[in-house]
Amino acid sequence: MNRLLASALLCTCFALQAQTAPVTVAGAWARASVQGQSGTGAFMTLTAREPLSLVGAATPMAGVAELHEMKMEGDVMRMRAVPALELVPGKPVELKSGGYHLMLMDLKAPLRVGTQVPLALRFRDAKGVVSTLQVSVPVAARAPEHKH
Numbered sequence: 578m579n580r581l582l583a584s585a586l587l588c589t590c591f592a593l594q595a596q597t598a599p600v601t602v603a604g605a606w607a608r609a610s611v612q613g614q615s616g617t618g619a620f621m622t623l624t625a626r627e628p629l630s631l632v633g634a635a636t637p638m639a640g641v642a643e644l645h646e647m648k649m650e651g652d653v654m655r656m657r658a659v660p661a662l663e664l665v666p667g668k669p670v671e672l673k674s675g676g677y678h679l680m681l682m683d684l685k686a687p688l689r690v691g692t693q694v695p696l697a698l699r700f701r702d703a704k705g706v707v708s709t710l711q712v713s714v715p716v717a718a719r720a721p722e723h724k725h
Contacts, residue, residue, distance in 0.1 A: 598700040598708040599626040600664065605696075605714045606721055607681065608674075610688045617688055618645075618712055619679040619696060622671045625664035632661045632707065633699040640683030642696070647675050656680075661701070674720075688716045 579598070605621035618638075622629065634642040647656045654675075662677055665669055672678045681688075688694060694714045701707050715721075 584603045598629065598698070598710040600624065600629060600698075600700060600710060601626075601638055602698070602710070602712050603669075604721060605712060606717045607688055607694045609690045609716050609718050610684055614687065615684055616680060616682040616696070617684065618674060619638060619676065619681055619694065620672050620720065621696075621712075621714070622669050623664055624669045625666050625700075626681075627666055628703045629664045629700045630661040631698060632701045634679050635699075636681060636694055638685055638688065638694050639681040640685070643680050644677065645680040646677050649703045664700075687722050689712045690716055 593690075601624045603622045603624070605619070607619040608617045610617045619634075619642075622701050631644060634644065638641050641660045644660075644662055645656050646659050647654055649655075658680075659677070662670065670677070681694070694716060696714050698712060699707055700708045702709065
């Protein structure tokens with residue numbers, strides 16, 4: 578294969594990987610942290626336009642970003658990592674405290690109120706194609722008020 582063709586194919590592959598996912602993000606925020614705190618949560622509402630699964634996240638602000646679920650098991654609240662969260666087209670899915678959320682662990686510095694956290698959300702479609710959506714999430718002490 579000649580170099581020009583190989584280069585064009587490589588560029589096409591990168592362009593496909595750079596496409597954004599067919600999903601909207603609303604009400605996103607990350608909980609502020611303090612010095613010495615190693616983890617915090619990020620929350621938002623996701624609405625997909627086609628069948629998708631949220632399969633991961635990454636941020637330069639933390640060593641690890643995972644999708645977690647909190648739920649009652651008997652009389653104990655448990656938190657566990659989950660590999661994926663199904664998104665049904667047109668049905669908003671809320672990532673919130675006490676339910677599904679993104680856990681940001683091994684924070685590299687405290688997240689301060691008024692700053693932004695860059696997040697790369699990874700989604701897989703029904704054909705197995707993974708896409709990434711870049712979002713900038715404001716840091717707050719508590720969830721933003723919903724305006725009606």
